[in-house]
Amino acid sequence: MASSLRLTLVIAALCAGNAAIADTVERTVPADARGEVEIINTSGDVQVRGWDRAEVQIHADLDDETEKLDVQSSQGRTTINVIRRGRSSSGSSDLIVEVPRDSTLLVKTVSADQTISDVRGVQRLQAVSGSISTRVWGEEITVRTISGDVIVAGHGTTSRTAVNTVSGDVNLSDVSGELNVETVTGDMQIRMPTLSRGRIQTTNGNLNLHAMLSADARLEAEAINGDLSFMFKQPVNVEFDVETFNGEIDNCFGPKSVRTREFAPGNALRFKEGNGSARVRVKTLNGGVEICK
Incomplete structure (x- = not known):
């Protein structure tokens, strides 16, 4: 009886290995x-x-x-x-x-991670229940995930980067040019040698952006629930327009925010740094804003 049981278990284990x-x-x-x-x-x-x-x-x-x-x-x-x-x-x-x-390159996966290296053409990547990690070399990249993090590393060359995540963090480094990021429940860490055009939206997520703005850059950022932090490399020549409904505005450039309502939440900050050739517009519903250099 014992020998028969052991034989059965061995066969089952071998079958399980073959099934894997x-x-x-x-x-x-x-x-x-x-x-x-x-x-x-x-x-x-x-x-x-x-x-x-x-x-x-x-x-x-x-x-x-x-x-x-x-x-x-x-x-x-x-x-x-x-x-x-x-x-x-x-x-x-x-x-x-x-x-x-x-x-x-076009990749679509479910319940899988994607890892891309040394592909220098256009990339369009989609994942459900999986993360995506890739490097870019100047061509356009579009990344979409549901329940998955996104990591994109560049080489400082100009390109168009678009990222959309649901329940996933975003980490972008050394990508330059145009940027479009949308997250639902995901934090964003973004470092850009040069930003020319940018649109960032989050429902529940914090943003930490380090960037050099081009002379005529345009950047818009919106958050429903999340803190937005901006660190701009000098020289900074920007016209700022910042509004928060329920959050503080911390500005390292000097000017202070003002209350927009006497008996209700709301703060606003509008000022020009340098010649103001670039434009930065920021709005949050529940979250603070930090602007520094």
């Missing part, structure tokens, strides 16, 4: 050096690396809930799709994908 990773697949297909690569994986991590070959190489660890790995490449477009059986959300199929360095 049912198959390892290696695929290589030709690709345009500046083509488009789309990756779809509904359960499993995705790592993408840029290289100098005109081909896409995939290493896939597929679980037993995966029906197949579908790879297509034609007319400058490569698609990689992990097709699962039914609607099962159990298990995980992980991908490591090498793509031409200058590819346009």
Whole structure:
């Protein structure tokens, strides 16, 4: 009886191990050096690396809930799709994908993290229940997450960066140019060598922005529940317009805020620093504002 039980347990353990990773697949297909690569994986991590070959190489660890790995490449477009059986959300199929360095990259994942490195083309990344970490080199990037953090590191080159998160923090460093960030329940840490155009909105989140404003920069920031902190590198030539309904305004440049209502909450601060060629507009409902240099 005991021997039979032990044998049963060993067989069960082996089956469980096989279920975790049912198959390892290696695929290589030709690709345009500046083509488009789309990756779809509904359960499993995705790592993408840029290289100098005109081909896409995939290493896939597929679980037993995966029906197949579908790879297509034609007319400058490569698609990689992990097709699962039914609607099962159990298990995980992980991908490591090498793509031409200058590819346009589109990645969609569910219950998976994305890690992108050395891809220098346009990036459009989406994740549900997963984080996204990437580096950019000057091309446009769009990132959307639900229940996932976003980390974007740049090289100081000018680009357009758009980030939208629901229940996720945002960390941007060394990205320059135009910025559009929207968060619901997520804090933002942003460092920009140069900011030319910016729009930042948060429902429940704090902002910490360090930036050099270009001569004609335009920045708008709004928060419903959250503190907004701005640190501007000198020289600062800005016309400021700041309003809070229920929050204090701390200004290192000198001028003090004034009450907008005698018997109700509300503060406002309007002043010009330097020649005032740039414009900064800030509004908060429940949250303070700090402006410093």
